[in-house]
Every structure is written in structure tokens, then in C-alpha cells.
Amino acid sequence: MTAANGWTADEMMTVAAARALPDRAVCFVGIGLPSSAANLARRMHAPDAVLIYESGCIGAKPGTLPSSIGDGVLSDTADAVIGVPEIFAYWLQGGRIDVGFLGAAQIDRFANINTTVIGGYQAPKVRLPGAGGAPEIAANCGEVVITLRHGRRSLVEEIDFITSLGHGDGGDHRERLRLRGRGPGTVITDLGVLQPDPETKELTLTSVHPGVEAADVAAETGWDLRVAPDLDVTPPPSDEELSVLRELQG
């Protein structure tokens, strides 16, 4: 899908995710779109953002996008390289990460994430890769940004498995579990941006990407989607954002 002025929905999604990363933030990055977004942010408004990859690379500054979480370009450009037990214990669990980027196969209205199974756990219809670092990224980062493609099979009424807790049953569920991170603050799809209601924590459409109507988003959402009264339109990717992103993705 290519918009009139030349950017794709995936590029819009990546650019929106990049904008969600503040400068100087310490960011736990997964491979794929999160890595593209974080590296785009470093080249735009967030030159001093710190990128941490779960393979043990702290402050990685890759010149090209890594194709896996453990590419040599990450350790070659990192401020520090450490073992995997330490990255999870001292750095993630130690509460040092401001922003965690997560992908998802499915989310529900409270931004709980499933990346484990479609169908029953014992006899799954589709067996997905599983948790990886996500459950503790979701629990321990200051804030979480989720990216996934919109659709009624990905934004669903009920997920089959909670791999990573978002806002649980909503409200103060995270506080009751004494989780230290604030949980998902932003869900970025190829259609728009959803954010949890401050009270109920139910995801609410707060921005649509250019050319998308709120009704289009609701039609692609598996629950009765709330829409913010002051719905924004996401600024489209700037020429600079687009050219830097494309150069990155080479």
C-alpha cells in the first residue's frame, strides 16, 4: 500500500514509532520495525538515544540495520557488550530502561500481547515463536510502545494467550501486581495510533494516519473501538524522515 505522496503504510508506522522515542531515552530494541524506528530516531530528533539489544549490546550505533538481534554490527558499535543473563538481570530488571518497543501477533483492548499460540496451548492452531524478551520488557521498562499491523485478527476481543501483560483487566491492574513499568503507552499500527485511557486503560484511537478515517480503523478492530473526541491526524513522514529511513533500510 503506497500513499499518494510516495510513502507506504509500513513507512508511516516506522516513522510514527521513531517519533515516540524521546532523545536521551534508553531504549530496549527488538529486531525488525522497532530496530528501524529506533535507528531512524537516532538519526533525526534523538541523536543521544541509547539503543540496547537483548543480545547484550548496550549503546549500539549500527550504520546499517541488523538482520538479527545478534549481528556483529551491534557488538562492533556498542559502548559495552555483556552476556545475556546480565542484560536481563542488571539492565532490564534493574529498571534502567525507559522505553521498550514490542511487536505482537495479537493484542486486546488493554494492550495485552500474544506472541505464543493461536488456539489452545496444548493443541494450537498456530504455534508462534513465543515470549523471547517480551514479558519482562513489558513488565520492567518505564514505558512500552507496541507496533503491529491493524486487522480484526490482530486487534482482537480476546487473545488466546497472554504472553506479555499490557494493562491486564484495565484500571490499576498493573499497580496491583506491583509491576514497576507503566506498561504500553502507545500502540502504533499502519492505520493510526491508539493510547490507553488514563483511567480505564482501554485503548483509544487518538490519531489516524493521513488518508485514514476513524471508521476504517474501527472496521479493522476486533472490539468496539473508542475514538478520542480530539482525534489527531498523524503528520505524514517528512521528506527527511523518508530518505533517512530508506537509506537505513538500504
Next chain:
Amino acid sequence: MTAANGWTADEMMTVAAARALPDRAVCFVGIGLPSSAANLARRMHAPDAVLIYESGCIGAKPGTLPSSIGDGVLSDTADAVIGVPEIFAYWLQGGRIDVGFLGAAQIDRFANINTTVIGGYQAPKVRLPGAGGAPEIAANCGEVVITLRHGRRSLVEEIDFITSLGHGDGGDHRERLRLRGRGPGTVITDLGVLQPDPETKELTLTSVHPGVEAADVAAETGWDLRVAPDLDVTPPPSDEELSVLRELQG
């Protein structure tokens, strides 16, 4: 105190301790006499003994004796250098050490060690340095060798504080505590060698150093000392042992 043929009681003690280290053994070494003994052993019968210092130096091969547990000569000559949490967790607690050498201010008849206080803990007569690595060396090494100078104030009826467990109350006390190491197998003093009775675990004089009588040892021991029926005489330091040791201490 210098014996007729030119060696001191301290040298006899160091040489006897060195002989207690088998070749290829992995040995946890403290500073002072244990370090002298282990390095003497490496130069004599145990060239492939592995010396581990609690500062994180694995396989150290110092050319001169270090004056502290953390001397640069240890890290410069080690096979691997690691942090202190790891040396205690992965290496000592991990059950990888065959022999631990320990000093002591006081021991009792079951080779329990005090390096903490003389007198009461809350109002001590003499405050000693404390535990250091000793309690877990005593618990987790395959076997422990203790060295201390003989005297009624160091080998006592009852120690004021159990810093490191030897054989506890004797018998199968260590097994009941599920400790994985066998505990003190040899106590080497400047007068002779004591070893635990196989059943009761009470320390028994099994060897006297040249020129020492069993009665001399008993007189310097704070409990009614058992003497093995087949009491040995420790072979005196050989010329080679002496010259290598003196060169090391040079």
C-alpha cells in the same frame, strides 16, 4: 625458630601444605602461607595445579608472591579474570574447586574455625577481620587444608565464634547440613599434621615435624589431643623445596 639443618618451622609448615596439593587440583588460595604453599607446589610436584584467587583470577601463575589477594601480578598471569560475584557464584559455589586453603585464628577439635572475635560478639575482647571468603570455601570446596601456628590459644577447647564450619559437632554433621564439600581433611601447624578421625571427625595427630615429640604437640593443644597409633614423622623440607620457596619469597 630455626631447625638444625637450616629450615624454620614456618618453612616446614609451608612445605607440608604445598605437599597437600595434588597435581591438576583446582585450588582456592588465600594470601600469605596458602599462597606461598600453592605456588611452591606448582614449582615442585604440581605444575598443572590451578590457582584461583578470590579477587577473580583463575589459573594465576605469579612469578613472585603477591602481597595481597588483588595484586596486578595475579590478573596479569591468569587464564581468566572475572568479577567477584562470579568467582563466588559460578566457581566456588558451582562446586568447581577441589582444595581450599584456609588460615585460622582459632580452631577446635572438629576443625571449626574462628576468624571473627575473641570474646563475646557484642563486646569483643579482640575484634578479628572476620569471614572473608572462608565460610563458603569451607562449605563448598572438595576438601579443605587449614594452616595455623600451634598453641593453646589457637587450638582451643571451644572457639568463641564459628566463622567457618569444619566438622561441626563431629560425625555426620556436615552430611546432615547437606554441605557438598568434605570439609577439613588436614590441619598443618608448625609442630605437625592433624587429620580428622574417619568416624568421629575429631582431629588426631598423624604426623610430627622433625625434632618434635607428640607430647610437645599435646602440651601446645587446648584439648586432650588424640595421637594416631602409627604416628609419622613429616619428611623435612628437601633442599629443592627450601631453595624454591626462598626464591619465591625473595
Next chain:
Amino acid sequence: MSRFAGLAEAVAAHVGDGDTVAVEGFTHLISFAAGHEIIRQGRRDLTLVRMTPDVVYDQMIGAGCARKLVFSWGGNPGVGSLHRFRDAVENGWPRPLEIDEHSHAGLAERWRAGAAGLPFGVLRGYSGTSLADHTLTIAPIACPFTGEELAAVPALNPDVGIIHAQQADRAGNVMLWGISGVQKECVLSSRRSIVTVEEVVDSFEPRVNGVVLPSWTIDAVCVVPGGAHPSYAHDFSERDNDYYAAWDPISRDRRAFEAWLGGMRDGVAA
């Protein structure tokens, strides 16, 4: 004390049917060579352990070596699914695969506890997730000082741990560097260990995140240059991303996989 040995000899000596085996590697330094040798030797009923089972585990599972998988992320990195793994879990082909599933943080802590000689490890993890409902190796534990509830996980102590590394010296000490994953923990927690290396050197140089495993922590060192292919050995090779991509159509189809397997067993391809 490690012995230099041929890989076939080392696998025959140290990997037996029914063993718990870990061929570890976090993208980097994965001993594909050892995994393929285990397939060639026809090992069965293995419990395979790894944080990130990828293509070599897909191959071992498809070949019928495994009865159980302990893992935290089972995908083809950058490509998609592990179809042999999925076929085993979804359809029981070639045999059913029992799973013991964790998060990375949990499995890393299980490795740490194993290396540290502890029966269990502790983490802030799994709260509110379904993993805690399905995985028997997660239990609540309370802090004796604050009362706070955390998660406990049992130590990992495989029968055999297998890694790839860059170098051995002539005494059989091993050094690896760059992304080190849980390579050290895998060797230290396992009862026996095999390390395949790129080369033998007279002495090691300091490296970024250099990890040295002394000879006496390893059973067999096998010189297998390129033994990590299609994963990589930092400063020796690049990751072969094409191999990972090419695995997708092979693994999607049982016949294509069996053709690959026949060729690999005959030493035609790896």
C-alpha cells in the same frame, strides 16, 4: 581437562540417547556442525535446551532427535516460523514434542542458577502472563525481608552443553568474544561439554567482551573451522542470512525437508 578430539568422536563419546543437550548460541557462535553430527549419529529422545532454538534445532526436531524442548523463543530470526518445530507441536510429526516454555529473562536465570550451583533462580517475571499457568517450572517465591512475591525457576543442568567459540590455545583453554549470550553458563552448568572452535592459537589477545573458559571446565575441544555456519563467528565469518531465508521453503514441506535430511546425512549438504 579438555581433550582435542574429532567432532564425530566427541559427539559419540558425550551425547547419548535420552540425554538433555544444549547447543547454545544467541544468534552468534551456534555449533551447527555439532547439531548435524548429532543428527548423523541418529540420537533419539533428547531433551533439547536453548533460549533461541533456530534452524539447527528445527533440523534436529524434524530429524526426530528430540522428545522435549526447553526454550524461550522458537523462530527463524528475521524470516519467520520454524516449520519443523511447528509441525511437531501442531501435528506431532515426526513425533510429539513436549515443551517447557519460558521467557528469555526466565531461561537466562535458569542458566545462571545452573552455573552457580543453585537449585533455583529468582526474577521479576511472568506476572499476569499465561506462561505462569502452563509452565510447571515457574513458582512463586516470597522475599523473606520485604514479603514481595517474585518468580522462582529451577536451575538448568544439562547432561551435555555444546558451543562454538573462536579460539582454543594449545592447552585446550577456549576464548570467545563479541556477543557471548549464555555460552559460559551453558558450559559451566552442564555435566559434560564440547566446544567447536575456528582455530588453535599460541595465546589469546584481549577482546571486547572476551570470555575465557579454562581447559578443565571442558571435556572435548574440536577444531571445526566454519562450524558455526550459517550462524557466524565474530572476526571469522559473517552470518549467512541467505541460508536462513532458504530454510523457510525447505522446512515448510516434509518432503523437501526429508530430501535435505538425506543429503545432510550423506554429507552432501549441511
Next chain:
Amino acid sequence: MSRFAGLAEAVAAHVGDGDTVAVEGFTHLISFAAGHEIIRQGRRDLTLVRMTPDVVYDQMIGAGCARKLVFSWGGNPGVGSLHRFRDAVENGWPRPLEIDEHSHAGLAERWRAGAAGLPFGVLRGYSGTSLADHTLTIAPIACPFTGEELAAVPALNPDVGIIHAQQADRAGNVMLWGISGVQKECVLSSRRSIVTVEEVVDSFEPRVNGVVLPSWTIDAVCVVPGGAHPSYAHDFSERDNDYYAAWDPISRDRRAFEAWLGGMRDGVAA
């Protein structure tokens, strides 16, 4: 994000009366300079934390800075007793010193737990010892899987962690190498941190056991060449064993100590 600062300024900004303070270092890289600055600024009621309190802690205790010591071995390495420490414990001079006493394994685990954001750590330790009877920060804990009983210890999280290191780069990242002790854990577990360094460089080289602490984990970096004296900085200085030996007669005698203290405060000696 670390700021380069003068040592007096950094200590004034980050170390307050009543704080829990760790000036760590396992023989190597002990920031004597920072300890002396704390004495000069007259801090009081500190809880001092360190595995191996040595001469600089003896000096701080003798100067009356401390109300409590958390430690695992309190001696003058290779020399003997810490007489100011003993005078405080045995005679309450210059003021009584409360102690929280562990083994190295236990205190190292407390540091690890602190850095890892856990409320407690677990070890095989203290079984059958008197430490478990006298130290309140040791508690039994049972493995939820095997029932085995182990020891739990609470995490250390000081207000201020202070270490010496060899180098900072211009961005304020810090690198140390050689014997690294618990330097990393001290910085990561503390709410605020100060690092004194030998020099500032454009970039770091790989080193044996090289530990890099990113700028954003540190509050203040102070360039203090020789700031570890009489301890040492590997590749920069040798341990001054004579200083440690010379400390013995000074510390044995309250008057000799007070003369030393006056001179140090006036900057005559350090």
C-alpha cells in the same frame, strides 16, 4: 548522564550526612581520594558498605564519619588489624560502630541482587556458622522445587556508590580493567554514583576483563590521577605496600591517628 566535576564538588553534591555510602574496590581501584574528601567535608552518621573495608575505611571510621559498617572482611591486607575499626568496635571510640557482617560470598550476592533490581539474593552459605545467629540480614529460604534450604540476603542499594577506574572517554563513559571486584555492581545498585578516573581518552581499547560503564549510569566523573593511591590502578600504578605497612603504627595510637587526620584535613598528607 554523567557530568565531569571536581571531586570536592561531586562529594558535596552527592554525599550527605546519614547516607549509605560505598567506596568499593577489591584491593584494586579504591578511591582513597574520595574517602579523604568525605573526611575533609566532615560527613557524619554514614552507613559505610564494603566487602573489604581497609585503610581508607579505617581512616573514615577513626574520623567519626560512620555510625554503621556493612562488610565481610575488615583487615589491613598483608599487614594485620584495622586498629581504628577495632577501637570503634571494642571501645566505641570515637563513637560506637554498629556492624552488619557477612561473608564475601554473601556480600557479593547482596551486591548482585542490588544491581539486578531484586529485593534479595540466594546462596549456599552460612550453614552451621555463628554469622547466621548474629547477623539479621541472613534468612533461610527453601527451594520451591527441591525443598532444599539455602540462605537469603537482602539487596544492597546504597545512596552513593564511589569507585576509581582507569579511564573515561569524552562522553563520560568509564572503563576499568584487571581485577574488577564489585565495581560494576556498586555503581549499578547505588542511587547516585561518583567515579574518579586516571585519565580521559578519545576511545577505549579492548582489555582483559574490560568493564565499561555507560555515561548514563554515572552521576559524576572526576579526573583524579593517582586517586586510588595507596591502592593501585592496573597499568597506571603499583600498589604502595609501604603505605599499608606504615598505617599500622599510626592507627594503633589515637594520638598518632589524630595527628595524621589533622595533616590530611589540611591537605598536608593523604
